[in-house]
Amino acid sequence: DAGVTQSPTHLIKTRGQQVTLRCSPISGHKSVSWYQQVLGQGPQFIFQYYEKEERGRGNFPDRFSARQFPNYSSELNVNALLLGDSALYLCASSLQREVVDEQFFGPGTRLTVL
Amino acid sequence: GQSLEQPSEVTAVEGAIVQINCTYQTSGFYGLSWYQQHDGGAPTFLSYNALDGLEETGRFSSFLSRSDSYGYLLLQELQMKDSASYFCAGETGANNLFFGTGTRLTVIP
Numbered sequence: 001d002a003g004v005t006q007s008p009t010h011l012i013k014t015r016g017q018q019v020t021l022r023c024s025p026i027s028g029h030k031s032v033s034w035y036q037q038v039l040g041q042g043p044q045f046i047f048q049y050y051e052k053e054e055r056g057r058g059n060f061p062d063r064f065s066a067r068q069f070p071n072y073s074s075e076l077n078v079n080a081l082l083l084g085d086s087a088l089y090l091c092a093s094s095l096q097r098e099v100v101d102e103q104f105f106g107p108g109t110r111l112t113v114l
Numbered sequence: 115g116q117s118l119e120q121p122s123e124v125t126a127v128e129g130a131i132v133q134i135n136c137t138y139q140t141s142g143f144y145g146l147s148w149y150q151q152h153d154g155g156a157p158t159f160l161s162y163n164a165l166d167g168l169e170e171t172g173r174f175s176s177f178l179s180r181s182d183s184y185g186y187l188l189l190q191e192l193q194m195k196d197s198a199s200y201f202c203a204g205e206t207g208a209n210n211l212f213f214g215t216g217t218r219l220t221v222i223p
Contacts, residue, residue, distance in 0.1 A: 033211070041216065042201045042213030042214055042216045043213050045210050045211050045213075048210075056210050056211075057210070090156060092157075098144075098205070100145050100162055100203075100204075102162065103157075103211075104159070105156035105157045105158070107155075108156060
Protein backbone atom coordinates (compact mmCIF):
# COMPACT_ATOMS: atom_id res chain seq x y z
CA ASP A 1 0.00 0.00 0.00
CA ALA A 2 1.15 3.53 -0.75
CA GLY A 3 2.22 5.65 2.18
CA VAL A 4 1.48 9.31 2.74
CA THR A 5 2.42 11.35 -0.30
CA GLN A 6 3.18 15.06 -0.47
CA SER A 7 3.74 17.47 -3.33
CA PRO A 8 5.78 19.22 -4.34
CA THR A 9 9.02 17.83 -2.92
CA HIS A 10 10.82 21.14 -3.02
CA LEU A 11 9.62 24.69 -3.51
CA ILE A 12 11.33 28.05 -3.74
CA LYS A 13 9.31 31.23 -3.21
CA THR A 14 10.04 34.87 -2.50
CA ARG A 15 8.82 36.95 0.41
CA GLY A 16 5.21 38.02 0.15
CA GLN A 17 4.18 35.19 -2.15
CA GLN A 18 1.63 32.52 -1.39
CA VAL A 19 2.15 28.76 -1.42
CA THR A 20 -0.08 25.67 -1.44
CA LEU A 21 1.19 22.31 -0.27
CA ARG A 22 -0.65 19.08 -0.89
CA CYS A 23 -0.98 15.82 1.00
CA SER A 24 -2.63 12.48 0.27
CA PRO A 25 -3.15 10.26 3.32
CA ILE A 26 -2.88 6.51 3.50
CA SER A 27 -6.02 4.90 2.12
CA GLY A 28 -8.61 4.58 4.87
CA HIS A 29 -7.07 7.26 7.08
CA LYS A 30 -9.45 10.08 7.88
CA SER A 31 -7.14 12.25 9.96
CA VAL A 32 -4.50 14.53 8.47
CA SER A 33 -2.13 16.71 10.47
CA TRP A 34 0.37 19.32 9.31
CA TYR A 35 3.70 20.12 10.95
CA GLN A 36 6.49 22.60 10.37
CA GLN A 37 10.03 21.43 11.07
CA VAL A 38 12.92 23.85 11.13
CA LEU A 39 16.38 22.31 10.78
CA GLY A 40 17.64 20.97 14.09
CA GLN A 41 14.28 21.21 15.85
CA GLY A 42 11.31 18.98 16.43
CA PRO A 43 8.16 19.20 14.31
CA GLN A 44 5.73 21.93 15.35
CA PHE A 45 2.04 21.19 15.08
CA ILE A 46 0.09 23.44 12.72
CA PHE A 47 -3.31 21.83 12.11
CA GLN A 48 -5.24 18.61 12.41
CA TYR A 49 -8.25 17.75 10.27
CA TYR A 50 -10.57 14.85 10.83
CA GLU A 51 -13.57 14.07 8.65
CA LYS A 52 -13.04 17.37 6.83
CA GLU A 53 -13.28 19.47 9.97
CA GLU A 54 -10.52 21.28 11.82
CA ARG A 55 -9.97 19.48 15.12
CA GLY A 56 -6.75 21.05 16.31
CA ARG A 57 -4.73 24.18 15.69
CA GLY A 58 -1.20 25.04 16.81
CA ASN A 59 0.28 28.42 17.60
CA PHE A 60 0.65 29.73 14.05
CA PRO A 61 -0.55 33.04 12.57
CA ASP A 62 -3.65 33.37 10.44
CA ARG A 63 -1.44 33.40 7.34
CA PHE A 64 -1.54 29.62 7.68
CA SER A 65 -4.73 27.87 6.65
CA ALA A 66 -5.70 24.38 5.56
CA ARG A 67 -8.57 22.29 4.39
CA GLN A 68 -9.46 18.67 3.89
CA PHE A 69 -11.35 17.35 0.91
CA PRO A 70 -14.04 14.63 0.70
CA ASN A 71 -11.37 12.09 -0.33
CA TYR A 72 -9.43 13.06 2.86
CA SER A 73 -6.55 14.66 0.99
CA SER A 74 -5.49 18.02 2.34
CA GLU A 75 -3.93 21.31 1.39
CA LEU A 76 -1.90 23.70 3.50
CA ASN A 77 -1.84 27.32 2.39
CA VAL A 78 0.57 29.95 3.57
CA ASN A 79 0.05 33.58 2.57
CA ALA A 80 2.43 36.55 2.68
CA LEU A 81 5.48 34.33 3.03
CA LEU A 82 8.25 35.40 5.38
CA LEU A 83 11.87 34.27 5.42
CA GLY A 84 11.12 32.47 8.68
CA ASP A 85 8.61 30.23 6.92
CA SER A 86 11.50 28.36 5.32
CA ALA A 87 11.22 24.84 6.69
CA LEU A 88 10.25 21.25 6.01
CA TYR A 89 6.47 20.89 6.01
CA LEU A 90 5.32 17.46 7.05
CA CYS A 91 1.94 15.88 6.62
CA ALA A 92 0.86 12.92 8.73
CA SER A 93 -2.20 10.72 8.56
CA SER A 94 -3.77 8.41 11.09
CA LEU A 95 -6.80 6.19 11.50
CA GLN A 96 -8.21 7.79 14.61
CA ARG A 97 -9.10 11.32 15.53
CA GLU A 98 -6.71 11.55 18.46
CA VAL A 99 -3.30 12.96 17.51
CA VAL A 100 -1.53 10.66 19.94
CA ASP A 101 -2.61 7.78 17.75
CA GLU A 102 0.18 6.41 15.55
CA GLN A 103 0.87 9.02 12.92
CA PHE A 104 2.30 8.10 9.53
CA PHE A 105 4.40 10.89 8.10
CA GLY A 106 4.97 11.76 4.48
CA PRO A 107 8.41 12.70 3.11
CA GLY A 108 7.68 16.40 3.46
CA THR A 109 7.88 19.49 1.28
CA ARG A 110 11.03 21.55 1.63
CA LEU A 111 10.02 25.23 1.34
CA THR A 112 12.67 27.88 0.84
CA VAL A 113 11.66 31.53 1.04
CA LEU A 114 14.12 34.01 -0.47
CA GLY B 115 3.50 26.59 29.35
CA GLN B 116 4.24 23.52 27.33
CA SER B 117 7.69 22.00 27.05
CA LEU B 118 9.21 18.58 26.64
CA GLU B 119 12.92 18.57 27.37
CA GLN B 120 15.37 15.96 26.11
CA PRO B 121 19.16 15.68 26.11
CA SER B 122 20.45 17.12 22.85
CA GLU B 123 22.95 14.36 22.09
CA VAL B 124 23.69 10.82 23.25
CA THR B 125 26.48 8.51 22.07
CA ALA B 126 26.47 4.76 22.69
CA VAL B 127 28.33 1.67 21.53
CA GLU B 128 26.89 -0.89 19.15
CA GLY B 129 25.25 -3.73 21.08
CA ALA B 130 24.79 -1.63 24.22
CA ILE B 131 21.64 -0.23 25.85
CA VAL B 132 20.79 3.46 25.85
CA GLN B 133 18.08 5.45 27.61
CA ILE B 134 16.73 8.74 26.26
CA ASN B 135 14.89 10.81 28.83
CA CYS B 136 12.00 13.22 28.38
CA THR B 137 10.78 15.57 31.09
CA TYR B 138 7.75 17.68 30.54
CA GLN B 139 5.86 20.65 31.88
CA THR B 140 2.44 20.91 30.41
CA SER B 141 -1.18 21.06 31.33
CA GLY B 142 -3.90 18.67 30.28
CA PHE B 143 -1.41 15.98 29.40
CA TYR B 144 -2.82 12.90 27.63
CA GLY B 145 0.13 10.57 27.12
CA LEU B 146 3.59 10.34 25.58
CA SER B 147 4.62 9.16 22.13
CA TRP B 148 8.08 8.52 20.68
CA TYR B 149 9.25 9.06 17.12
CA GLN B 150 12.48 8.26 15.28
CA GLN B 151 13.78 10.45 12.47
CA HIS B 152 16.81 9.69 10.31
CA ASP B 153 18.61 12.57 8.63
CA GLY B 154 16.63 13.66 5.59
CA GLY B 155 13.78 11.34 6.45
CA ALA B 156 10.32 11.60 7.94
CA PRO B 157 9.52 10.79 11.57
CA THR B 158 8.36 7.24 12.21
CA PHE B 159 6.25 6.18 15.16
CA LEU B 160 7.92 3.99 17.80
CA SER B 161 5.61 3.77 20.80
CA TYR B 162 2.89 5.39 22.88
CA ASN B 163 2.29 5.36 26.65
CA ALA B 164 -1.23 6.25 27.67
CA LEU B 165 -0.76 4.91 31.19
CA ASP B 166 2.10 4.86 33.66
CA GLY B 167 4.50 2.00 33.26
CA LEU B 168 6.57 0.24 30.66
CA GLU B 169 5.59 -0.58 27.09
CA GLU B 170 7.80 -2.99 25.16
CA THR B 171 8.03 -3.35 21.39
CA GLY B 172 10.91 -5.50 20.25
CA ARG B 173 14.23 -3.80 21.00
CA PHE B 174 12.45 -0.60 22.05
CA SER B 175 10.73 0.06 25.36
CA SER B 176 9.10 3.24 26.61
CA PHE B 177 8.24 4.28 30.13
CA LEU B 178 5.96 6.94 31.57
CA SER B 179 5.53 8.31 35.09
CA ARG B 180 2.88 11.00 35.28
CA SER B 181 3.60 11.76 38.93
CA ASP B 182 7.20 12.60 38.00
CA SER B 183 6.31 14.25 34.66
CA TYR B 184 8.91 12.00 33.13
CA GLY B 185 9.31 9.39 30.47
CA TYR B 186 12.08 7.57 28.67
CA LEU B 187 12.81 5.50 25.61
CA LEU B 188 15.06 2.49 26.06
CA LEU B 189 16.88 1.02 23.08
CA GLN B 190 18.50 -2.37 23.52
CA GLU B 191 21.04 -4.24 21.41
CA LEU B 192 21.94 -1.05 19.63
CA GLN B 193 22.62 -1.25 15.91
CA MET B 194 24.36 1.25 13.67
CA LYS B 195 21.03 1.92 11.93
CA ASP B 196 19.64 3.23 15.22
CA SER B 197 21.71 6.40 14.75
CA ALA B 198 18.99 9.01 14.33
CA SER B 199 17.09 11.74 16.15
CA TYR B 200 14.49 10.69 18.67
CA PHE B 201 11.55 12.86 19.74
CA CYS B 202 9.07 12.50 22.55
CA ALA B 203 5.67 14.05 21.90
CA GLY B 204 2.65 14.71 24.04
CA GLU B 205 -0.91 15.74 23.43
CA THR B 206 -1.74 18.80 25.43
CA GLY B 207 -5.46 18.85 24.78
CA ALA B 208 -7.50 20.23 21.88
CA ASN B 209 -5.77 17.71 19.62
CA ASN B 210 -2.47 19.58 19.65
CA LEU B 211 0.57 17.26 19.49
CA PHE B 212 3.67 18.91 20.98
CA PHE B 213 7.11 17.54 20.12
CA GLY B 214 10.14 17.63 22.37
CA THR B 215 13.48 19.21 21.65
CA GLY B 216 14.87 15.97 20.21
CA THR B 217 17.87 13.77 21.02
CA ARG B 218 20.47 12.94 18.43
CA LEU B 219 21.71 9.39 19.03
CA THR B 220 25.04 8.33 17.57
CA VAL B 221 25.91 4.65 17.66
CA ILE B 222 29.61 3.92 17.39
CA PRO B 223 31.31 0.57 16.62
